[in-house]
Amino acid sequence: MKIKILTVLVILGLVIGNERVLAQESIINEVSDVYVDKLVNAAKANYPRYKIFKHRIDIAKANVSIASLSVFDALTVSYIYQPNQNTIIDPVNPTTSYFKGFQAGVFLNLGQLLRVPVNIRRAKSDQRIAESEQAEYDLTIGAEVRRRYYTYLQRVAQLKLQSRTIIQSENALKDAEHKYRRGEVTFDSYNQTQIQYTEHIQTKIEAEGNVFIAKAALEEMLGDKLENIK
Template sequence: MNKIFTIATFLLFTVSIPCFVLAQNTIIPDISETYLDKLIATAKANYPHVKALDHRVDVAKNNIGKAKVAYFDPFTVSYVYQPNNTLNLYQSVDNSGSVNSHQSLFNGAQFGLFFSLGSLLQKPYQVKQARKELLVATDEKDEYLITLATLVKKRYYTYLQRIAALKLQSEASIDAETMLKNVRYKFEKGEETLDNYTKARITLTQQNESKIGAEANLFLAKADLEELIGDKLENIK
């Protein structure tokens, strides 16, 4: 009976350990949807490519206005001004050698209105084309905003992952340092072998190197996230 109880207790303890570790070593509690929304909003406001797409939308809107105003392009107004008190415009000589003066048929200002039918018929299609270009520019911007939001989320999660990895590695380095102190103390008392003491020193060195790598990965993840939001994470409250 005691043996069965011991086995059951061991199995329960074994199952409980991963649950405890999972509860302690997870980034889920560190995720802040509110802060993530602020990061995404900041990226949409600051990222240069978003501004370029905004300019493209503005240009498309202006092109619609230009296309509408261009309805008047096929029409041309012209005028000719002939003063009433001017001299005769031209003279002619008849067969007898006499000079005859001729008055101009029109005097004063003469206006004319002309238009190109082919050009006029093209204007509705040009306006329609301009509106389609605006729709394309707007859709491209909306698509990129979705992509940008996804990129910010991915880099934010990676940043949190790097923070958690650094915490774990820091704890491992502390444990390795503590172990080395214990082994050194026993080695100096003659209770531990040189081989185990050497192994403990190597383990601490390896853990410290891994810690440095984890720190570098954290800084890189932070830089990648700040690249998208266009600002320091410390400035996003």
């Protein structure tokens, strides 16, 4: 009866312990919306591709101004100035006369003038397209930063779990070695414990690499070290 009770308590302790480990390894409590927003803003300020969209909007706005001012391209103003204002008649050809003084003329290119409204509408359409592309990328860069940040937190949590597993595996190896020397376990059992310990070390190394990879991918978009964003 005592053995059954002890067995039940051990199983219950393992279940509770596993639940505590899962609770400790949850990344939900580590996610801060305020901090995530800071990461997104950092990416928008530093990520080169995001700056391209802003420059496209600036160019589109400049083209609208240029198209609006192109109305003056349809107008041509010319003038002639001669000091003497007397009219000189050509004796050979009386119909020809030479005017002295100041003469000015304005010429209108009708085709150019009719193209001005079309150019303005096209420039404004290009501006709206550029603004829509930036608005779309606002959503894209925000989602991508969040995805990479959550992946980074996931990799950190996995590394913590593997670190604890290594400690448990190391203790199990020491215990198995002690029992093997005392003849309480076979060599095959002791060797299996060594193999499991080696596998756990390899898994931890992979987990460490995954943390570095996830951090580098996140910092690629941030344009800065993660530690510098408080």
